[in-house]
Amino acid sequence: MQRDKFFRDIENAKHPNETLVPTHCSYCAMQCGMNLRVDTTTNKIIGVEPRYDWPVTLGKMCPKGVTAYQQVNHPDRILKPLIRDDASLKGTKQGFREATWDEAYDLVVKKFKELQQNYGKDSVSVYGGVSMTNEKCYLTGKFARVALQTRYIDYNGRFCMASAAGGLNCSLGIDRGSTVPWTDVHETDCLFLAGSNTAECHPTSMFRIWNVQERGGYLIIADPRETPIARRADVHLDLRPGTDLALANGILNLLIQNGHVDEQFVNNHTNGFEEMKQVVKEFTPEYTSQITGVAPEKIIRAAELYGKAPNAIVMFARGIEQQIKGVENVSAYINMALVTGKIGRPKSGVATITGQGNGQGGREHGQKADALPGYRKITNPQHVKEVSAVWGIEPEEMPKPGVSAYEMFELMEQKTIRALYLLCSNPAVSAPNLNYVRKQMKNLDFMVCVDFYLSESAEFADVILPTTTWAEDEGTTTNVEGRIIKINKAQMPLGESKPDWQIQVELAERMGRGKYFSHLKTARDVFDELRLASKGGTADYYGVTWEKIEKQNGVFWPCKDENDPGTPHLFLDKKFYHADGKAKIMALPYRPPAEEPDQEYPLRLTTGRVVYHYLSGNQTRRIQFLRDMSPEPFVEVHPETAAKYNINHEEKVRLFTRRGESFYKVKITEAIRKDTVFVPYHWGHDQSINLLTIPALDPTSRMPEFKACAAQIEKSELKKVQ
Ligand SMILES: Nc1nc2c(c(=O)[nH]1)N[C@H]1C(S)=C(S)[C@@H](COP(=O)(O)OP(=O)(O)OC[C@H]3O[C@@H](n4cnc5c(=O)[nH]c(N)nc54)[C@H](O)[C@@H]3O)O[C@H]1N2
Ligand SMILES: Nc1nc2c(c(=O)[nH]1)N[C@H]1C(S)=C(S)[C@@H](COP(=O)(O)OP(=O)(O)OC[C@H]3O[C@@H](n4cnc5c(=O)[nH]c(N)nc54)[C@H](O)[C@@H]3O)O[C@H]1N2
Ligand code: SF4
Ligand SMILES: [Mo]
Numbered sequence: 001m002q003r004d005k006f007f008r009d010i011e012n013a014k015h016p017n018e019t020l021v022p023t024h025c026s027y028c029a030m031q032c033g034m035n036l037r038v039d040t041t042t043n044k045i046i047g048v049e050p051r052y053d054w055p056v057t058l059g060k061m062c063p064k065g066v067t068a069y070q071q072v073n074h075p076d077r078i079l080k081p082l083i084r085d086d087a088s089l090k091g092t093k094q095g096f097r098e099a100t101w102d103e104a105y106d107l108v109v110k111k112f113k114e115l116q117q118n119y120g121k122d123s124v125s126v127y128g129g130v131s132m133t134n135e136k137c138y139l140t141g142k143f144a145r146v147a148l149q150t151r152y153i154d155y156n157g158r159f160c161m162a163s164a165a166g167g168l169n170c171s172l173g174i175d176r177g178s179t180v181p182w183t184d185v186h187e188t189d190c191l192f193l194a195g196s197n198t199a200e201c202h203p204t205s206m207f208r209i210w211n212v213q214e215r216g217g218y219l220i221i222a223d224p225r226e227t228p229i230a231r232r233a234d235v236h237l238d239l240r241p242g243t244d245l246a247l248a249n250g251i252l253n254l255l256i257q258n259g260h261v262d263e264q265f266v267n268n269h270t271n272g273f274e275e276m277k278q279v280v281k282e283f284t285p286e287y288t289s290q291i292t293g294v295a296p297e298k299i300i301r302a303a304e305l306y307g308k309a310p311n312a313i314v315m316f317a318r319g320i321e322q323q324i325k326g327v328e329n330v331s332a333y334i335n336m337a338l339v340t341g342k343i344g345r346p347k348s349g350v351a352t353i354t355g356q357g358n359g360q361g362g363r364e365h366g367q368k369a370d371a372l373p374g375y376r377k378i379t380n381p382q383h384v385k386e387v388s389a390v391w392g393i394e395p396e397e398m399p400k401p402g403v404s405a406y407e408m409f410e411l412m413e414q415k416t417i418r419a420l421y422l423l424c425s426n427p428a429v430s431a432p433n434l435n436y437v438r439k440q441m442k443n444l445d446f447m448v449c450v451d452f453y454l455s456e457s458a459e460f461a462d463v464i465l466p467t468t469t470w471a472e473d474e475g476t477t478t479n480v481e482g483r484i485i486k487i488n489k490a491q492m493p494l495g496e497s498k499p500d501w502q503i504q505v506e507l508a509e510r511m512g513r514g515k516y517f518s519h520l521k522t523a524r525d526v527f528d529e530l531r532l533a534s535k536g537g538t539a540d541y542y543g544v545t546w547e548k549i550e551k552q553n554g555v556f557w558p559c560k561d562e563n564d565p566g567t568p569h570l571f572l573d574k575k576f577y578h579a580d581g582k583a584k585i586m587a588l589p590y591r592p593p594a595e596e597p598d599q600e601y602p603l604r605l606t607t608g609r610v611v612y613h614y615l616s617g618n619q620t621r622r623i624q625f626l627r628d629m630s631p632e633p634f635v636e637v638h639p640e641t642a643a644k645y646n647i648n649h650e651e652k653v654r655l656f657t658r659r660g661e662s663f664y665k666v667k668i669t670e671a672i673r674k675d676t677v678f679v680p681y682h683w684g685h686d687q688s689i690n691l692l693t694i695p696a697l698d699p700t701s702r703m704p705e706f707k708a709c710a711a712q713i714e715k716s717e718l719k720k721v722q
Contacts, residue, residue: 017041021490022051025065026131026470027614029177029354029480030204032057032065036471036490045072045471045491055553056182056479060204063612067623071469072491076453076622078466079495083107091442091459101496101506104463109510111446111462112148115419121399125152125408125417129424130160130362133475133487134541135526136500137358138373138533140423141366144399146391146516147508151399152417155367156425158405159432161359162368162701163321164352167330171338171584172350172570173577174538175375176482176557177360179349179570180313186211188347190218190309192302194244194333195319195707196353199228200611202480205353218305222247223319224606225636225678226671235302239292241606241676242593242708244320248332249590250288251303253280255339260307262341266585269574270338275587283590291590293673306336311347318355318608322706324594326698331586338585344571354480356615357470361478364539365530369402373530374537383537390533392516404702406431406695412440423450423467423500426616428457429684432693432704435660450500455618456684466497473499475523476549481568483554484544501526538577593708594696597675601657601710603641604676607689608707617682633687635664636678637713642668645713654716655679657709660691663716677711 020035033054037047048069052059081104082096089095099107115123126144130137137155144153165175172179185191186208199206209229213219221230222237222244230236239247255261256277266273285296292299306312314337320329334350342348354360365373366387373390376383378401388395403411409431411417420441431437441447441460449461458464474489493499498506501523508517520526524546535542543559544566555566576583597604612630613620620626635655637647647653649668654661655677663686664679672678679689694709 018046020049021488023471023488023490024477024485025061025357026068026071027064027357028202029357029359030057030202031357031477031479031485032061032204033059034061034065036069038490043491045069056481056483057204058207060207062203063626063629064614064620067625069471070623071619072471073494074622077494077497078452078454078464079497081466081496082464084462091438093454093459096464104465105507105510108448108463108507112419112511115445119418121149122151122416123418124148124150124421125419126150126421127405127408127423127425127427128153128155128367130155130157130356130358130367131470132358132362132424132500133473133477133523134358134361134365134484134530135475135523137362137367138365138530139501139504139520139526141371141373142391143504143508146393147504147511147513148421149397149399152402152408152411153367154369154402154405154408155362156405156427156430157356157359157363157368158702159322159430159704159706160318160355161352161363162404162703163323163326163698164316164330164354165363166327166698166701167334168352170327171331171334171586173583174570175363176539176570177354178351178481179343180346180351181481181483181556181568182208184347185209185313186215188212188217188311188313190220190306190312192220192306192312192314192336193229194222194314194316195321196315196317197223197227197229197319197608198353201317201609202353203611218309220302220305224673224676234305235298237292237294237298237302238673239294240673241604242323243292244323244329245325245332245588246283246288246291246590247294247299248329248335249280249283249588250285250292250299251306252276252332252335252339253283254285254300254303255307255336256280258303258307261339265341266339269344269576270583270585271580272585272587273339276335276585279587279589307340312337312340312342313347313349313351315351315353317353319707321352322703323708324696324698324705325591326703327700328586328588332588335585338583344574346569349570358477360480360482361476361484364478365534369404374534374541375539376537386536387533390529404697406697406704407702409437409440412444418445420444420447421450422447422457422461426455426457426618428455428460429616429618429688429690430681432690432706433659433695434688434690436695450503451618452497453618453622455616465503466495467503468493468497468499472497473523476527476546478557479554481556483556484541484549485554486546486549499523594705595694595708595710597710601712603711603713605655605657605692605709605711606676606678606707607681607693608678610680610682613680613682615682617684621682633664633680633683633689634667635713636667636669636672638672638674639668639670641674642666645715647713647715652716654714655692655711657692657694657711659694662686662689662691677713
């Protein structure tokens, strides 16, 4: 795959009053290479060009990426700190006045100190997100534990990557999303993709995926919907939402029966094969079909194609992970690679297709309730000792583990948590069971929101602190492959906005904790501390420098010292990261979703994304082109189901569950199962599908079951959705 000469010529034809700043997209974990175009007369970002020399995406970008630059100088940017001066307007955009940073900081520090004196350190909580660089994610963990001294910190990756992390750790002993670099993807012989709407969610992977078929390889998709990628698949396993564990067990049973087990690999490099074999043997194609709704022939064909392929990659995403058995689903699909030995060599392996821009790095350096930098555990005294030494605190001062993102709202209800420092997330749209979550945010004694736009969550805040967009600061992110890359600064911060890390340093100083933070004067200072704090951990960044990133087009972790080039392929030595060096084949009996359809709620509701919007939509709903392309949410309904309910295309219907209701335009499509409806979740207020979703959590990852609950539809009077 070479760059086209035509494109190279365009790239060289840059305007005289412009400089190009090489960087990466602000949105998903593909982190596509782009050049931001900066006008040298105004020093403002004016546009974007693809980076054909970026080896992962080779100049490809999606509709969000080509318009991402429009966020930076957007009229909706918050340019000064805002303080709420009318408490009765909490929960709306009104009732704020502009303030100076000093005034805002003073108020935040006064309130945090007051609450902590009266109710203990843990009454203040932090809720983060992974659209931030590694530097910011790392410092957010330190800010919570050292500046605020609270145990309650968690982040939006709990809704995103937690189950993948759980499954990968459990099976392989390490959570690096992909065991192979993306440059292997198009060279494999069979791609098995479960619960990934790749064409809409990671569009710039598609040229590699189509290339597998163009080279004569096969594409197998497990998804209840006929997504764009499923339409061209060799096998589309159109399963009922929430039944992946049965599907994976059915395929494993066939792989064993048909002689596709790599016995040498299983004997030398894994544990648990026999136990798994016992569990999957009842999963005949017929029995698997009964549970999943997938025709037995399709299951047989999928097992045959995967089993026979010389090289294969199993990939999965939120479709299988956002379930109460998300961790088990991940391990069940990894089992396919382990029994066939298709892992630990180039062009074969497993990958979770990480979601957010820094969904990988942001989960490695201590933003999670129980995690410390370098993927250390806060429950492990040795790990606590190592990180305390870098932070300059006594190990006894390290707070205990906290609770997961959704559980923080439960502690708000109990008044255990009374204040929230929210940054880089919009849970008033993205959390499940929103009627409950919004009530808890409203009832907080004090809430700070750090954002560059006034989000639906910021409407509940007492203080809003304006931060910079990704293009006004520098730092690193870790992409879908586990490759650490560099984000460059293309413009000075707009208005009075400041990068998150700087806000935290300044707040720490005012909290009287400056001695642990004041040495951090640049993002690079933070990165250098992160390197030390991760040294010797599983996610070891010690050997990564910004220069090495530049020179090598990114560095794959683990990277232990200056001479280590990093690790693009994991397990080439067949050593897994469990104590005995072996991978674990997990024996996983099937269990159904938390809420099965019944007479009252006979449909299955599943939720997800469209190509034009990103997550809670707080960024993409402000971009005119994206809004024009996708102005409002909709509910996908099969034609036969629509006929049964007597509802028409584009008619507005009432969709409801035991937790809430909303009104959506119907999109009649054969691309969805008859027993299932789908709604994208990128909209706020009464358009949010999360008013309806269930807060049932996976027992280990504490991830909510966004992908399956019971629902009902009815015709409604035309109600104008705001
Ligand atoms: N356009 C766009 N791209 C994005 C994002 C975005 O918001 N918009 N977000 C980014 C982020 S943070 C993430 S996490 C990723 C998400 O990327 P994906 O996981 O690919 O996206 P989703 O739409 O959440 O879900 C994927 C598919 O899972 C299917 N599914 C639903 N239930 C089940 C089930 O029970 N089993 C199986 N096998 N499949 C099921 C859905 O039909 C859907 O097609 O995308 C990233 N990229
Ligand atoms: N029903 C349903 N719900 C879901 C999902 C689903 O599939 N279905 N998916 C879940 C998933 S996978 C995810 S990842 C979550 C995401 O959910 P959220 O975390 O709520 O999503 P975002 O829209 O990314 O919110 C980020 C906010 O931070 C701001 N922001 C962006 N960059 C920065 C920064 O550098 N610093 C600061 N301080 N702010 C910044 C943005 O303007 C935005 O308001 O949603 C989850 N919710
Ligand atoms: S695929 Fe992801 S990273 Fe690439 S341009 Fe689109 S949103 Fe940005
Ligand atoms: Mo995500």
